[in-house]
Amino acid sequence: MLREDFSIQANIRRMLARTDIDASQMEFGTVRGVVYIQGTFRLSRFNPSWDSDKVNQFAVNTLYLLEKKIRRIPGVSDVVFQLNNWKKEKGHWFHVEMTKEDENK
Amino acid sequence: MKPGQNPIYRHILDEIGKMVQIHPNYADLQNQLALLLMVEGKMERAEIHLLKAIRLNPKYGEAILNLGFLYMETKQWKKAEEIFLSEAKRRPRDGFLQHVLGILYLQTGRQKEAAARICKAMHCHSHYRDYYREKGVWQRGTIHLDPKAEAALKRILLYPYAQFHNFVGLNLAKRGKFAQAVKELKKAEGLNPDEFIFHANLGTVYYYQGVYSKAIQEFQKALRINPLYGMGYANLSYVYGLMGRFREALRCMDKAVRLNPQYADLHYNLALLYNDRKQYRKAVLELKKALRINPNYLFARINLGVLYEDQKRWEEARREYRKILRITPDDEHVRKRLERIS
Numbered sequence: 443m444l445r446e447d448f449s450i451q452a453n454i455r456r457m458l459a460r461t462d463i464d465a466s467q468m469e470f471g472t473v474r475g476v477v478y479i480q481g482t483f484r485l486s487r488f489n490p491s492w493d494s495d496k497v498n499q500f501a502v503n504t505l506y507l508l509e510k511k512i513r514r515i516p517g518v519s520d521v522v523f524q525l526n527n528w529k530k531e532k533g534h535w536f537h538v539e540m541t542k543e544d545e546n547k
Numbered sequence: 548m549k550p551g552q553n554p555i556y557r558h559i560l561d562e563i564g565k566m567v568q569i570h571p572n573y574a575d576l577q578n579q580l581a582l583l584l585m586v587e588g589k590m591e592r593a594e595i596h597l598l599k600a601i602r603l604n605p606k607y608g609e610a611i612l613n614l615g616f617l618y619m620e621t622k623q624w625k626k627a628e629e630i631f632l633s634e635a636k637r638r639p640r641d642g643f644l645q646h647v648l649g650i651l652y653l654q655t656g657r658q659k660e661a662a663a664r665i666c667k668a669m670h671c672h673s674h675y676r677d678y679y680r681e682k683g684v685w686q687r688g689t690i691h692l693d694p695k696a697e698a699a700l701k702r703i704l705l706y707p708y709a710q711f712h713n714f715v716g717l718n719l720a721k722r723g724k725f726a727q728a729v730k731e732l733k734k735a736e737g738l739n740p741d742e743f744i745f746h747a748n749l750g751t752v753y754y755y756q757g758v759y760s761k762a763i764q765e766f767q768k769a770l771r772i773n774p775l776y777g778m779g780y781a782n783l784s785y786v787y788g789l790m791g792r793f794r795e796a797l798r799c800m801d802k803a804v805r806l807n808p809q810y811a812d813l814h815y816n817l818a819l820l821y822n823d824r825k826q827y828r829k830a831v832l833e834l835k836k837a838l839r840i841n842p843n844y845l846f847a848r849i850n851l852g853v854l855y856e857d858q859k860r861w862e863e864a865r866r867e868y869r870k871i872l873r874i875t876p877d878d879e880h881v882r883k884r885l886e887r888i889s
Contacts, residue, residue, distance in 0.1 A: 446823035448796065451816060452785035459755040460723060471846020472819065473853055476880055478846055487722060524845075524875055 446517070447472040453515045461511075462487050462504055468525075475519035477512050482540070483525050501528070502535045555727065559583065559718050567596075574603035578610040579714060585613070586711040590621050608634070609710075615647070616707045624655050642671030650700050653692065662690045674772065678741060702739070709738035713745055716752070725756045743772035747779050754786050762786045777806030781813055788820075796820060804833075811840040815847050827854055845871060849881060861888050 450472045458465045464486035471478045488500050505528060512521045523530055526540045560583045567576045577600035584593035594617055600610040611634060618627035628651055635644040649664035665684065668675040679685035682699040684692065716731030732749040739745065750765030766783040769776060784799035797820045804813045818833035831854050837847040852867035868885040871878060 446788070446793065446819075448793070448816065448819040448823050449788045449791070451819060452788040455785060456755055456757070456789070459720075462723075469846070471815070471849070473846065473849045473880075478849070480845065520880070522878065522880065524878070 447474065450475070450477065450515055450517050454512060457511055457515070461508060462500075463508065472518075475517050477515075477518055477521045478524065479508075479512075479521065480524045481526065483528050498537055501537070505530075505535050555719065556583070556586075556715065559715060560587075571599075572603055574600040574607050574610065577603065578607065578613065581610070581617075582613060582707060582711050582714060585617055585620075585707050590617060593617055612647075613707055613710070616704070619651060619654070619704060620707070624651065627651055640671055642668040642675050645671055646675060650704070653697055653700065658692055661692065665690055705738045709735045709742065709745065711735075712738065713742075713748060717748060720748075720752050720755065725752055728752050729756070741772060743769040743776055743779075746772070747776065747782070750779075750786075751782060754782060754789075759786050759790050775806060777803045777810075777813075779803075780806065781816070784816070784820075793820065793823065797824065808836075809840060811837040811844050811847070814840070815844065815850075818847070818850060822850065822854065827858060830854055843874070845874060852881070852884065856884065856888060864888055 451470070454470050454472075454477065458468075458470075462485055464484040467484060468479060468481040470480070483501070483505065485497070485501055485504060488497055492500070505523075509521050509523075512518055527538060529536050529538050560580075563576060563580045563583060567573075567580050570576055577596045581593040581596035581600065584590075584596065594614070597610050597614040597617065600607055601614065604610070611630060615627050615630035615634070618624070618630065628648070631644055631648050631651060635641065635648060638644060645664045645668035649661045649668060652658070652661035652664060665675075665679060669679065669685070676685060679690075682696055684690060684696045684700065712731045712735035716728045716735060719725075719728035719731060729749065729752055732745060732752060735742070735745045736749060746765045746769035750762045750769060753759070753762035753765060763783065763786055766779050766786070769779045770783070773779070780799045780803035784796045784803060787793070787796035787799060797817075800813065800817045800820055804810075804817050807813055814833045814837035818830045818837065821827070821830035821833060831851065834847045834851040834854070837844050838851070841847075848867050848871050852864045852871065855861075855864035855867060865885060865888060868881050871881050872885065875881075
């Protein structure tokens, strides 16, 4: 049975609060089990002594984990990421520079 | 253990202190640091940061109130009175300010003025009438300010301490330390059970923890105190949604939308609930409202396209899908949907 989109939304809201993600600049929506994540991805907490490579690796791991957790929510059939600053190509996450337009959003 | 000796408190104080150094022009941070210092009894330093916060944002109500309470705590009655009178002039319908002025006058032995302010508080909001009756201040249509009632009212002076525990609780919740956050928020609630936001915050933490029955209880308490708190209804709706109680979820989200008709996100969520209940016409109406508020609300547009498709309104569905693909040309789901009906 197809689970309700609303309960998927409520689940994602709860799940995001339990991750290392600053969701204040992210939006999410659900359309018949397909979850859309948009906006700017930022970490809410990481070790301040890490260099930028370590922070990027942590961000990549957090993104994989986020996708995995969302897919585990009952009723979710797919996850579509439309982020300004991270792109997934052939299964790998890449950091991308944001456009001026995105930064001003 | 005094807050100053608490390791969590020390950690938060260090962190906020560093943040203030990096962003000295953030009024919010100045206010948070002041609150932490106040609780530790460092009133002079707290005053400096509160004054900075107010200089940065002269309309920053929470910082102004904290400064007023700091002056009450340090028995600088005249300064406290000036602050609360000026705020009460600015917000004449705010019962809380009248209530605080009443207590300030009680503290300084000005019984008549205290009684007048208590009356005003009751006129501002019926909640105060119930509150004063419960505390024994309002009996059979008259005000009684005996020592017992006075003592009950003076609990309001704990306001900054309650704010402190609330702040620490929220900070812990942000770090994912939900069990500790609950403890702090319960302390805040214990010090000031009449503050709806403490109940609402506790409800939110229970929701994140997955303790849904307690979350419902706390949101309901918040809404009993402040029935106009729209986000409380929205959060209650999410919890009901997770419990599969969709009829209650719909009722609460509908109330949230009525109280906050300008929030596109709430219209969107109400549309999802109507859609899940197969009330498609209502769902379309809500999505259109969301899009009127925010024409770039992509998920609302995709949902609208899908609903048009369900109703065999092919042209309207195609129109919505084309609009989406102009913004996000890589959306395979939408492209496939468009191809299927083209």
